[in-house]
Amino acid sequence: IEASLADVGAIVLRDQPGVRWDLERIVEMWTGLLRQHGGPMLFGRFSVADAFFAPVCMRISTYALPVPTPVAEYVERVKALPSVAAWIQAALQEKDFVVIDEPYRARRT
Numbered sequence: 421i422e423a424s425l426a427d428v429g430a431i432v433l434r435d436q437p438g439v440r441w442d443l444e445r446i447v448e449m450w451t452g453l454l455r456q457h458g459g460p461m462l463f464g465r466f467s468v469a470d471a472f473f474a475p476v477c478m479r480i481s482t483y484a485l486p487v488p489t490p491v492a493e494y495v496e497r498v499k500a501l502p503s504v505a506a507w508i509q510a511a512l513q514e515k516d517f518v519v520i521d522e523p524y525r526a527r528r529t
Contacts, residue, residue, distance in 0.1 A: 421478060421511035429483030443485055446476065450491050459490075460497050474504050 432439050450462060450473075457464040462473070477498040480487060487495070498504055 421482070421508050423482050424484070425482055426484035429485050432483070433485065443480075443487070447487055447491050450494060451488065454490055454494060459494070462494075466501065470498055470501070471503075474498055474501075474507075477504075478508075 433443070453462040453469075461467060461470045463469055477495040479485070480491075480495050481499065499508065
């Protein structure tokens with residue numbers, strides 16, 4: 421949650437066509453649902469679909485993946501949901517980590 425891995429995201433998008441395909445598929449699906457249901461969430465009001473995709477929203481944010489404005493705004497709305505905001509706050513307070521899993525944390529002061 422605390423990581424900012426835009427450089428990793430750019431490399432992954434460049435080097436892994438499967439990731440590009442997955443992102444394109446998600447963008448297409450989310451854009452269509454937001455347009456069809458008028459937002460602000462995928463099916464208009466908050467639903468289990470938004471909860472299900474909250475971790476995907478966090479990955480898009482953490483890896484600074486390029487998405488169109490409507491999708492980027494949806495990601496921000498999901499991050500602002502009270503339950504997701506609480507999840508983010510709890511994660512930011514986490515002090516335990518495994519260096520091999522989170523090398524970016526080993527560099528923080």
